Amino acid sequence: MRARHKLARRKPARLPPFDALFLDRDGTLVVERGFLGDPKDIRLAPGAAARLRVFARAGTALYIVTNQSGLARGFLTREQVDAVNAEVVRRYAARGVPFAGVLVCPHHPEGAVGSLRRRCRCRKPGTLLHERALRARGLSARRSAVVGDKWDDVGAGVALGAATAHVLTGHGRRERPLVLVRAPDAILATTLADALDQLLSRAPRGRPPRRSA
Ligand SMILES: [Mg+2]
Numbered sequence: 431m432r433a434r435h436k437l438a439r440r441k442p443a444r445l446p447p448f449d450a451l452f453l454d455r456d457g458t459l460v461v462e463r464g465f466l467g468d469p470k471d472i473r474l475a476p477g478a479a480a481r482l483r484v485f486a487r488a489g490t491a492l493y494i495v496t497n498q499s500g501l502a503r504g505f506l507t508r509e510q511v512d513a514v515n516a517e518v519v520r521r522y523a524a525r526g527v528p529f530a531g532v533l534v535c536p537h538h539p540e541g542a543v544g545s546l547r548r549r550c551r552c553r554k555p556g557t558l559l560h561e562r563a564l565r566a567r568g569l570s571a572r573r574s575a576v577v578g579d580k581w582d583d584v585g586a587g588v589a590l591g592a593a594t595a596h597v598l599t600g601h602g603r604r605e606r607p608l609v610l611v612r613a614p615d616a617i618l619a620t621t622l623a624d625a626l627d628q629l630l631s632r633a634p635r636g637r638p639p640r641r642s643a
């Protein structure tokens with residue numbers, strides 16, 4: 431026991447509840463607004479920042495993963511998407527929540543912009559963006575979690591073997607029947623704050639074993 435303590439002394443006292451948390455943007459981290467192109471239209475999900483802070487302090491790497499087909503469709507410019515992402519990151523950072531990365535798929539198979547009109551492996555439920563982030567930091571998919579309002583989000587989590595949570599905000603209610611059929615084990619949450627509370631309570635290695643007196 432003593433030796434193990436010595437070896438582990440550089441590690442935080444509490445092990446992180448998850449290696450990584452992959453959060454959908456629209457309808458999950460921010461209130462759904464269709465093709466969101468103006469930072470002024472950003473509204474953060476109520477109560478989420480306080481919970482995300484708990485994950486961040488425990489050492490969980492937080493990522494935004496977002497399908498932005500508005501780019502392929504020609505509804506949004508890269509500058510608009512980047513400006514919105516930067517503002518979402520800034521607002522969460524101001525509340526003590528640091529994001530490790532914002533992962534964007536700009537593609538769509540039926541897009542109008544030639545260079546972005548294609549099938550890709552990064553559009554959720556594809557997992558390329560998640561996998562790249564995990565690999566870059568040597569993190570485990572099985573000790574990670576994915577949260578979103580659509581099957582696309584949950585489906586990526588299922589493919590990764592991560593914990594999954596489906597929120598009923600955004601398109602969540604419309605998507606609920608599909609998620610229920612395809613991923614019956616996904617956590618059902620009314621809001622992102624609720625999803626984060628439930629994930630914290632079932633974290634794979636959240637709590638150190640209780641010591642007997
Ligand atoms: Mg969404």
Ligand SMILES: [Zn+2]
Binds near residue numbers: 536550552553
């Ligand atoms: Zn893509």
